[in-house]
Each structure stands twice: as C-alpha cells, then as structure tokens.
Amino acid sequence: MPLLEIRNLVVRYGEIEALRGVTIAVEQGQVVTLLGANGAGKSTTLRAISGLAKPASGDIMFDGHSIAGLGPEAIVRLGISHVPEGRRVFPGLTVKENIMLGASNRKVSASQISREADAMFDLFPDIRAFSNALGWTLSGGQLQMVAVARGLMAKPRLLLLDEPSLGLAPVIVQAVFRIISQIRKDTTVLLVEQNARMGLSVADHGFVLETGRIVLGGKPDELWGNEAIAAAYLGGHAKTHA
Amino acid sequence: MDLVLQLLFTGIGIGAVYALVALGFVLIFRATNVVNFAQGEFSMVAAYLMVVFSVDLGWPYWLSFLIALAGMALFGVIFNLGVYYPLRNRTYLPVIIATIGASILLSNSVLAIYGPQPQVLQGWFDTPGIQLGPVYLDSQYLLIIGVTILLVLFNFWFFEKTLLGKKLQATSQDKEMASLLGISVSTMIMITFIYSAVLGGLAGILVAPVLFVSIQMGSTIALKAFAATIIGGFGDVAGAIVGGLALGVIETFGAAYISVPYKDGFAFLVLIAFLVFRPQGIFGERVAEKA
Numbered sequence: 394m395p396l397l398e399i400r401n402l403v404v405r406y407g408e409i410e411a412l413r414g415v416t417i418a419v420e421q422g423q424v425v426t427l428l429g430a431n432g433a434g435k436s437t438t439l440r441a442i443s444g445l446a447k448p449a450s451g452d453i454m455f456d457g458h459s460i461a462g463l464g465p466e467a468i469v470r471l472g473i474s475h476v477p478e479g480r481r482v483f484p485g486l487t488v489k490e491n492i493m494l495g496a497s498n499r500k501v502s503a504s505q506i507s508r509e510a511d512a513m514f515d516l517f518p519d520i521r522a523f524s525n526a527l528g529w530t531l532s533g534g535q536l537q538m539v540a541v542a543r544g545l546m547a548k549p550r551l552l553l554l555d556e557p558s559l560g561l562a563p564v565i566v567q568a569v570f571r572i573i574s575q576i577r578k579d580t581t582v583l584l585v586e587q588n589a590r591m592g593l594s595v596a597d598h599g600f601v602l603e604t605g606r607i608v609l610g611g612k613p614d615e616l617w618g619n620e621a622i623a624a625a626y627l628g629g630h631a632k633t634h635a
Numbered sequence: 636m637d638l639v640l641q642l643l644f645t646g647i648g649i650g651a652v653y654a655l656v657a658l659g660f661v662l663i664f665r666a667t668n669v670v671n672f673a674q675g676e677f678s679m680v681a682a683y684l685m686v687v688f689s690v691d692l693g694w695p696y697w698l699s700f701l702i703a704l705a706g707m708a709l710f711g712v713i714f715n716l717g718v719y720y721p722l723r724n725r726t727y728l729p730v731i732i733a734t735i736g737a738s739i740l741l742s743n744s745v746l747a748i749y750g751p752q753p754q755v756l757q758g759w760f761d762t763p764g765i766q767l768g769p770v771y772l773d774s775q776y777l778l779i780i781g782v783t784i785l786l787v788l789f790n791f792w793f794f795e796k797t798l799l800g801k802k803l804q805a806t807s808q809d810k811e812m813a814s815l816l817g818i819s820v821s822t823m824i825m826i827t828f829i830y831s832a833v834l835g836g837l838a839g840i841l842v843a844p845v846l847f848v849s850i851q852m853g854s855t856i857a858l859k860a861f862a863a864t865i866i867g868g869f870g871d872v873a874g875a876i877v878g879g880l881a882l883g884v885i886e887t888f889g890a891a892y893i894s895v896p897y898k899d900g901f902a903f904l905v906l907i908a909f910l911v912f913r914p915q916g917i918f919g920e921r922v923a924e925k926a
Binding site (some may be wrong): 475481 | 815818819
C-alpha cells in the first residue's frame with residue numbers, strides 16, 4: 394500500500410478547474426517529484442494534500458485513510474508537513490522561534506522543542522549563526538533552509554516541498570538539494586519543481602502535470618528518455634546533459 | 636514645578652487607562668486585521684458589572700472585581716463567537732460593521748437596564764491618597780499606574796518568552812502558515828479576544844471611580860485609545876502603551892495651562908498633527924510586523 398495515494402482529484406478555484414482528475418501514488422521511503430510548467434497545478438496538488446485547498450471530488454488516502462476534506466491543522470498532526478511556495482517564514486519571529494513552531498503539531502514540552510531546534514542546526518549549519526535573527530532579515534537561501542528545518546520539526550512521515558529552488562543562486566540550490574538527499578533517509582518526500590533537472594536528480598519517481606492532469610509518470614531515466622518531455626520541460630539541450 | 640509634577644502624575648494615571656484599551660485594540664487588530672470598534676464598550680460593560688456586583692448586590696469589592704474580570708473573559712468568548720467567528724472568512728469590512736453593531740447593541744442594552752443616569756463606583760481604597768512632598772498621589776491613580784506596569788510586564792513576558800505567545804504572534808503574521816504547522820488559528824484568536832476583553836475590562840473598572848460609570852464612558856475612552864494607537868504607530872504594542880501615556884499627559888497639561896473645556900480636543904489635535912506630519916506614528920511601522 395502506498396503511503397500517499399491520490400485518486401481522480403479535482404480542485405476548483407471558483408470557475409477555474411485547477412486539477413482535473415489527478416492520480417498519483419507515493420511509496421513509503423521514496424522521493425517523488427512533480428514536474429510541470431507554471432499553472433499546471435503542482436502547488437494546488439500539494440495544497441489539496443495539506444488541507445489548504447478543498448477537493449471538489451476524488452480522494453486522498455494517507456496511510457490507508459482518507460484525509461480529503463480535513464483541515465490543515467488535523468492533517469499535519471497525522472504526519473504530513475507542507476513547506477509551501479514562498480517559504481512563508483514568520484518575519485517578526487527569530488530563526489530559532491520559527492523552527493520551534495514547526496513542532497506545533499506534536500505534544501512535547503517547550504524545553505524539548507528547544508533542544509530539537511538546536512539539533513536541527515546540525516543539518517542546517519549555514520543558518521546556525523542566524524539563530525536569533527528575525528525572519529525578515531534573511532536572504533532567500535537562508536529562508537529556504539529555515540522553512541525546510543521548520544517543516545522537519547513536525548517529524549513528518551511525508552514532507553511536501555514546493556519549489557525549494559525558486560529564486561535561489563545555483564550554489565544555494567545545490568545546498569538545498571544536498572539536504573533533500575539527506576532527509577530522504579528518514580522521510581518520504583513529495584517534491585514540486587520547475588527545475589526538472591534538479592528535481593529528477595534526487596527522485597525515485599517523477600510525474601509530469603499539464604493543465605491539471607498527469608500526462609506522464611515514471612522513473613527519472615524513463616522521463617529523460619521521453620523526447621516530448623525532454624523538449625517541453627528539460628530544455629533543448631536536455632539530452633546532452635542527461 | 637509642583638504643579639508640573641502633580642499634572643504629570645494625573646496625566647500618566649489617565650494615560651495608563653488609554654494604554655490598556657489601546658493594547659486591546661492592537662492585539663485584536665494584529666490577530667484579525669480588523670479594528671474592533673466595540674473595544675470601548677468592553678470597558679463600559681466591565682464597569683457596569685462592577686456596579687451590579689459591588690453596588691447593587693453589595694458584594695465585597697475584591698470579589699466583585701474577580702467576578703467582573705471572569706465575566707469579561709466569558710464576554711470575550713461570546714464576542715468572538717458572535718461577532719468575529721461567523722465572518723472570519725469574509726473581508727475586513729463586514730467584521731468592522733459587526734463590531735460597530737455590537738457597540739451600539741451593548742450601549743443600548745445597558746441604557747435599557749440602567750437608564751441614562753451615570754452610576755457611581757467607589758475606588759478600591761478607603762484612603763483617598765497620600766501626600767508625597769509637593770505632590771498629592773490619589774490612591775486610585777496609584778492603583779491604575781501599578782496595575783498597568785504589571786500588565787505591561789506580563790504582556791512582554793507572555794508574548795516574548797512563552798511558546799503560546801510565539802504562536803499568537805505567528806498567527807497574527809501568517810494565519811495560513813500557522814495552520815500548516817498545526818497551530819489552531821481559531822484557538823489563538825479566541826485567546827486574543829479573551830485577553831483583550833479582560834484588558835479593556837480592567838481599564839474600565841480602574842477608571843470608573845475617576846469618571847462616572849455611564850454608557851458614554853466606553854466611546855470616550857476608545858476614541859482616546861484609538862488616537863493613542865495611531866500616535867504610537869498602528870499595530871505596535873510598545874506604541875500603544877507610549878501613545879496612551881503621552882496622550883494622557885498632553886491632555887492633562889492642555890487642560891491645566893490652556894483650556895479646561897477643550898481638554899478632549901487636545902488629544903485629537905495631536906492626532907491630526909501626527910496624521911499630517913508622521914502618519915506612521917512614533918515607532919513607525921516596523922518591517923518585522925508588516926506581514
């Protein structure tokens with residue numbers, strides 16, 4: 394049984410049908426990457442899983458139970474942590490406070506949370522020095538580190554990562570992806586990326602979304618091998634790099 | 636010089652009341668993005684609760700005080716569920732209108748019960764005050780200042796040192812993200828309304844012996860408190876406190892040296908000056924608290 398299984402998911406924003414029957418499965422221990430152009434429905438898929446968007450029809454099964462229609466507070470308590478687009482680090486709280494609040498879905502003492510947050514800096518040494526800096530003072534790369542660290546504080550069984558590479562310098566993108574490949578040892582990851590090359594480099598499985606539908610799914614090698622996909626999403630020189 | 640010290644004491648005393656109500660304004664504004672136009676009525680309701688328990692029923696002052704505060708906590712729950720919660724997913728406008736409606740309903744309900752005559756509530760202490768050198772320290776003003784200092788310290792501790800305070804701040808900065816982390820947004824807003832109602836209620840109970848207890852007392856205090864939040868910097872906790880104290884001092888000096896009938900006018904003159912020359916207030920709008 395897959396850890397996460399989405400069947401025929403339809404999500405509407407008013408008149409607009411953002412997802413038109415999406416079906417994907419994520420196995421325990423995998424990193425699955427969702428590729429697609431702007432507006433294809435990648436973020437909406439993650440928002441539906443974490444409870445921010447209500448499904449119009451279809452089902453979302455987590456660990457064998459339907460979670461479609463539950464609110465975000467209930468879903469994160471079940472063990473799905475969503476690091477949304479734009480990082481959304483609380484600007485008026487410090488880095489450490491932001492990270493500590495990531496444990497709000499668990500019943501643990503404040504001192505325990507503080508210790509866990511300190512330990513989190515081992516995985517993210519680059520932001521350790523900014524522990525007491527307010528969120529709004531950080532750079533994009535630092536914000537991304539804080540956002541992922543905060544997401545991990547939930548001790549999720551499934552981590553949803555939305556465009557972690559967006560707007561970051563290449564060297565920072567590589568640092569972020571190094572962290573993702575470390576996380577995967579303990580956590581199942583569903584990753585949304587526009588940067589297909591990076592996204593597939595860490596993935597066990599990939600899906601391609603196009604205007605609210607899954608048009609292709611497979612192992613990274615198979616996706617690389619598909620001429621149409623390579624041309625559409627991986628750029629003209631994709632094959633030579635692959 | 637003696638007069639200056641005396642006026643300073645009185646000004647800070649009345650300013651402390653504005654500061655408490657302004658703090659209630661700011662906390663609700665930050666949690667819900669809506670100005671609560673019934674904030675003044677929180678003070679008025681609490682003062683009338685004191686009249687009910689302490690004067691009408693003749694219960695001991697301290698007991699009436701505790702029951703009135705507990706009543707205000709309950710009032711905060713009811714206000715949240717009745718006025719804010721049903722409209723929480725709408726824009727700010729319906730919520731603002733609802734708070735104005737609640738304000739009218741509250742003052743007219745009290746009018747129907749107690750009539751237009753102001754009620755008198757005695758102060759906490761039997762001693763009217765103490766003479767300290769050239770300054771006469773009124774006991775009720777001393778109480779007001781003491782309670783305000785304690786509350787400001789509590790407020791700082793609560794929001795800066797506790798995890799719950801951080802969750803409240805997170806909720807006021809980004810509700811959707813807070814909910815993604817498992818923070819119960821509706822609980823955080825409920826806590827804010829309860830805290831704010833108790834703060835406003837405390838201000839009303841403390842100032843009642845200085846003013847009369849009347850249905851207008853709420854709107855008078857709330858207008859000054861609202862001016863204080865703008866002078867201090869809208870949405871800023873420290874600004875609300877400093878703005879409230881400054882306003883109390885300014886209007887007390889204005890009344891003494893310029894004109895007593897225009898006492899209330901000075902507050903608004905200062906407000907207008909700030910709106911023209913420094914609309915962001917004393918503390919400005921910090922980037923940190925913008926989102």
